[in-house]
Amino acid sequence: VASIPVNTASGRRARVRRWASGFRERETWAAFAFLSPWLFGFVIFTGGAMVASAVLSFTDYSVIQETRGVGFDNYRDLFDDPQVGTALRNTFIYTVLIVPADMILSLALAMLLTRIGRLAGFFRTVFYLPVMTPAVAVGILYLLLFNGDFGLINGALGLIGIKGPYWTTDPTWVKPGLALMQLWSVGASVVILFAALMTVPQNLYEAASIDGAGRWRRFRDVTLPMISPALFFLVIINTIHGLQTFDQVYTAFFNANDPYGTDASLFYVIYLFQEAFASFRMGYASALAWLLFAVIGIVTVIQIVVSRRLVYYEGSR
Amino acid sequence: MTTGPAQAAQAPVVTPAAAAAPERRRWWPEGNPFKTAAFIALLAAMTVAFVYPFLWAVSASLKPREQVFDNRLIPRTFQPENYLDLFNGVEDIAYKAPFAQWLFNSVYIGVLAALAVTISSSLVAFAFAYFRFPLRNFLFGCVLATMMLPAAVTMIPVYLVWNEIGLATSQVPLWANNLFASAFYIFLLRQFFLGIPRDLFEAARIDGDNYWTMFWRIAVPLARPAMIVSFVFEFKASWTDLMKPLIYLREDADYTVPRGLKALLDLYGPSAGGHGDYQVIVAGTVLATIPMIIVFFLGQRYFVEGIATQGRKG
Numbered sequence: 001v002a003s004i005p006v007n008t009a010s011g012r013r014a015r016v017r018r019w020a021s022g023f024r025e026r027e028t029w030a031a032f033a034f035l036s037p038w039l040f041g042f043v044i045f046t047g048g049a050m051v052a053s054a055v056l057s058f059t060d061y062s063v064i065q066e067t068r069g070v071g072f073d074n075y076r077d078l079f080d081d082p083q084v085g086t087a088l089r090n091t092f093i094y095t096v097l098i099v100p101a102d103m104i105l106s107l108a109l110a111m112l113l114t115r116i117g118r119l120a121g122f123f124r125t126v127f128y129l130p131v132m133t134p135a136v137a138v139g140i141l142y143l144l145l146f147n148g149d150f151g152l153i154n155g156a157l158g159l160i161g162i163k164g165p166y167w168t169t170d171p172t173w174v175k176p177g178l179a180l181m182q183l184w185s186v187g188a189s190v191v192i193l194f195a196a197l198m199t200v201p202q203n204l205y206e207a208a209s210i211d212g213a214g215r216w217r218r219f220r221d222v223t224l225p226m227i228s229p230a231l232f233f234l235v236i237i238n239t240i241h242g243l244q245t246f247d248q249v250y251t252a253f254f255n256a257n258d259p260y261g262t263d264a265s266l267f268y269v270i271y272l273f274q275e276a277f278a279s280f281r282m283g284y285a286s287a288l289a290w291l292l293f294a295v296i297g298i299v300t301v302i303q304i305v306v307s308r309r310l311v312y313y314e315g316s317r
Numbered sequence: 318m319t320t321g322p323a324q325a326a327q328a329p330v331v332t333p334a335a336a337a338a339p340e341r342r343r344w345w346p347e348g349n350p351f352k353t354a355a356f357i358a359l360l361a362a363m364t365v366a367f368v369y370p371f372l373w374a375v376s377a378s379l380k381p382r383e384q385v386f387d388n389r390l391i392p393r394t395f396q397p398e399n400y401l402d403l404f405n406g407v408e409d410i411a412y413k414a415p416f417a418q419w420l421f422n423s424v425y426i427g428v429l430a431a432l433a434v435t436i437s438s439s440l441v442a443f444a445f446a447y448f449r450f451p452l453r454n455f456l457f458g459c460v461l462a463t464m465m466l467p468a469a470v471t472m473i474p475v476y477l478v479w480n481e482i483g484l485a486t487s488q489v490p491l492w493a494n495n496l497f498a499s500a501f502y503i504f505l506l507r508q509f510f511l512g513i514p515r516d517l518f519e520a521a522r523i524d525g526d527n528y529w530t531m532f533w534r535i536a537v538p539l540a541r542p543a544m545i546v547s548f549v550f551e552f553k554a555s556w557t558d559l560m561k562p563l564i565y566l567r568e569d570a571d572y573t574v575p576r577g578l579k580a581l582l583d584l585y586g587p588s589a590g591g592h593g594d595y596q597v598i599v600a601g602t603v604l605a606t607i608p609m610i611i612v613f614f615l616g617q618r619y620f621v622e623g624i625a626t627q628g629r630k631g
Contacts, residue, residue, distance in 0.1 A: 022451040030528040031448035035456070037437040041497020046463055049474035056473065063480070109363065115356045117346045125617065126364045129371070132609040134557035136575040137602040140582060141370055144377070144595060150386030152373060184370065191621055244467055247559040247575075255583045269469055276473050277564055289470045296467055 057286035064280065074287035084288070086263050087271040088295075090175060094267070095242035097179040102238055103231065106189035111223075113190070114197050124194060127187035139251025142181040143168060153180075168252070171264035178249060178265075189234050196230035197223070225312040232311045236303055243296055244269050268292060371606075378600035385595045399600040403581075407594050412584060415570055416601065419577040423556055424608075426491050426573060430555040431548045433495035434502055439544060441498045442506035443532050447518060457507075464500040468560075476564055486567045491558075495551065502547040505623070509543035510536055546623035549616040556609060574605045 022028055032039070057074055061067045078084050109127060113120040130138075145152045148166030157164040167177035200223060208218045224231075246269040253265040259278040260266065272292065276285035346353060377385045378399055380392040387393070406413040444450075445457050475494070479485040484493075513536060521531050537544070562576035569580060578601045585594040613620060 019451055025450070027448055027528075028450040031444045031450040031453075034440045034444035034448070034528075034532070037496060038441040038460070038498040038503065041494070042459060042463070044478065045475055045494060045497060046466065046471060049471040049478070050466075052474035052477065053470055109360075112356050112360055115346065116353055116360065118344045119357060123360050123364065124621070126367055128620070129610065129613065130367060132553065132606070132613045134559075134575050134578075134605050134609065136557075136559050136578050137374075137606050140578070140598060140602050141374060144385075144599070145370060145373070147386065150388075152369075152388050155388045184367065187367075240467070244469065247557075250559065250563075251579055251582065255579075257583075272469055273472075273560070273563075277476075282473050282477075286473055289467075289473065293467055293470050297465075300465070 053286045053289060056283050057290055059283040060281075061283040061286075062280045063282065067283075070283065074284050075291075077284060078287060078291055083260070083266065083271055084291075087266045087268040090264070090266055091243055091245065091268040094175045094179055094245060095239055097175060098182050098242050099235060099238045101179060101183055102186055102189055103234055105183060106186045106193050106234070107231075109186070109190045110193035110197055113194050120194070124187075124191060127190050129187070130184045131187045133185075135247030136251045138181060138184070139248035142178065142248060143252045146177045146181065171262075174264040178245075178252075181248065189238070192230055192234060193227065196227040200226040228311045229313060232303075232307045235307075236300060239299060239303065240296055243292070243299070246270060246273065374599050374603055374606075378596060378603045380596055382592075382594055382596050385599065396596065399596045400604070402594075402597045403600050403604070407585065407597055414577065414581060415572075416574075416577065416604070418570055419572050419574045420604070420608075422488065422571065423573040423575075426488055427552045427555040430492035430495045431551040433492055434499050434551045435544050435547045437496055437498040438502035438547060439506050439537065439540065440532070442503045443510055443536050445503065446507045446510035447515075447531075447536070448528075460500050460503050464504075472560075472564070479565070485565060488566065488571055490565050491561050491573070492555070499551075502551070505547060506540060506543050509540045513539050542619065542622070545616065546619045549612060549619050550623055553609060553612060556612075574601075578602065578605055 058069055058071060059067050060070050060074075109123075113123060116123075133141075146154075146167035148154060148164070148169060151164075151167070153167065154164030165173040167173045204222050204226070205218055208222050213221065245267050249265055249267050250270055250273070253261045254270060254274070256278060259274040260271075268288075269292070272285055272288045275281045275288060372390060373388070376390050376392055379395055379397055380387075380399075381394050381396045384393060403414060404416045441460075445453065445460075475490075476485060479490045484490060517535060518531050521535055526534065556573075557575060558573075559575045559579065562573045563579075566572055566576055569577065572580065578598070581601055582598055585592070585598055
């Protein structure tokens with residue numbers, strides 16, 4: 001490679017020729033044969049689907065009726081449609097509640113696990129079990145446990161003298177209730193953070209102690225930086241999951257006969273789903289999908305930019 | 318849904334050796350034993366909070382309708398017939414839920430989905446790990462990029478493709494998309510294949526192995542733990558999914574368990590004109606969850622490994 005002068009025109013041509021000759025190798029053909037399942041799916045179900053979705057978003061496609069192009073009408077409608085605002089607001093509120101709550105609880109549990117020796121394995125299993133529960137079951141349990149009159153949660157609150165709210169019907173309490181129910185599945189985050197905590201070298205703590213660092217300083221200046229990639233990862237995926245919440249909420253509040261339910265529980269992907277598959281406004285639903293894509297993209301980019309200053313990658317500086 | 322290319326570069330490289338490294342942990346850590354005991358007591362208290370909903374559900378599924386909400390752990394009246402009602406239908410609602418059929422559908426779709434994704438993703442991962450070919454890094458970047466793509470964006474066109482083929486109201490779309498491999502598992506398996514020493518393949522090649530036998534006789538047996546991770550994760554994902562069954566399944570004989578449960582909730586719930594037979598719905602919830610608990614205990618090691626090394630959630 002070194003013998004090829006890289007900056008001359010002939011050098012570039014030589015490199016292109018060498019690169020192209022790779023396609024004549026037997027190994028290349030074998031590689032593409034192995035890749036073919038993914039290549040096919042990628043072209044049809046990812047690339048093709050995205051192009052189709054983009055095209056559809058400029059039409060009034062509805063499966064049944066004749067399709068017309070409508071220009072940017074669908075995108076203009078997004079701004080005039082009060083349901084979009086409602087759905088976005090609900091989804092944001094829920095995400096803003098669940099992401100920090102999940103992180104704080106999972107970090108606390110994971111840190112406790114590091115302090116109890118081998119018994120940690122048992123508790124880790126216990127905390128993970130709810131993650132295995134089907135989302136429909138979680139949605140049903142939510143309806144029953146958070147029932148305002150007879151639910152277990154309000155029963156428990158009653159024992160300590162608090163009159164619990166009507167979680168499932170009071171618009172103010174729907175999102176906090178759903179977030180609390182989702183915290184039941186905190187075990188997945190616990191497993192990730194516990195694994196990250198176990199990789200923090202013990203001698204860093206010893207060195208910090210010798211330098212006179214107290215418990216809080218050791219947590220802030222050793223633990224947090226060392227596990228910051230895992231924390232950052234959790235924030236990103238929990239945000240993406242939160243913005244796409246569907247199963248539990250649909251189970252608890254929606255069905256085919258009541259496609260739009262109540263305003264308080266209308267989440268964005270539910271609205272998208274009902275527009276597409278209950279009302280068959282697939283053009284408009286495609287525009288909704290692209291708005292979601294944009295929102296998720298923007299939020300993720302902001303998180304990555306912010307994280308540059310906060311996340312410490314060992315070996316990268 | 319998880320790592321983009323930027324983070325993937327920094328994600329820990331999982332090798333078979335690293336995955337198998339033993340945890341050097343003591344049963345009882347050094348330091349103040351009272352403190353340790355206090356931590357264990359605290360965790361035990363949390364355990365109650367995590368396990369109680371399961372106990373509540375099992376208990377409620379054994380109660381008569383009027384007692385479901387009495388929040389007693391031991392039912393005053395035992396009514397295990399709720400589980401039979403699940404299969405035979407409740408009095409004066411003339412609906413016989415094909416629950417056994419739903420269980421069968423979920424198992425069969427789950428196994429096909431998990432097998433399909435594991436086999437196809439191993440092939441693709443092997444290509445990225447072993448072969449040297451033009452466009453390799455670009456294509457692998459594409460794999461990672463698809464992880465970031467929200468399912469909602471492709472949901473409608475994918476439905477239209479199946480509609481075009483005439484399979485949009487069948488069970489096929491629930492597993493057949495997995496034939497085309499999936500980014501998470503490609504990433505996971507590639508990491509694993511990269512941990513296999515290249516010399517092993519070179520030696521096999523000299524012994525006359527071709528690419529296929531190198532994959533099938535060397536890579537696959539060595540990567541079995543990672544393939545099991547992929548299988549159990551996808552089986553769980555398929556078993557618990559609600560959205561695809563909602564989109565594609567029309568006949569209730571085709572339903573999976575979650576889709577069927579949702580139908581029962583809509584049928585028996587008071588808001589839909591039922592008389593609130595929550596004891597039956599909860600019995601269904603228990604039956605939908607038990608197989609997942611069993612799968613978890615059988616494959617626990619693989620779940621923990623899969624999440625901890627790869628960051629795939631739920």
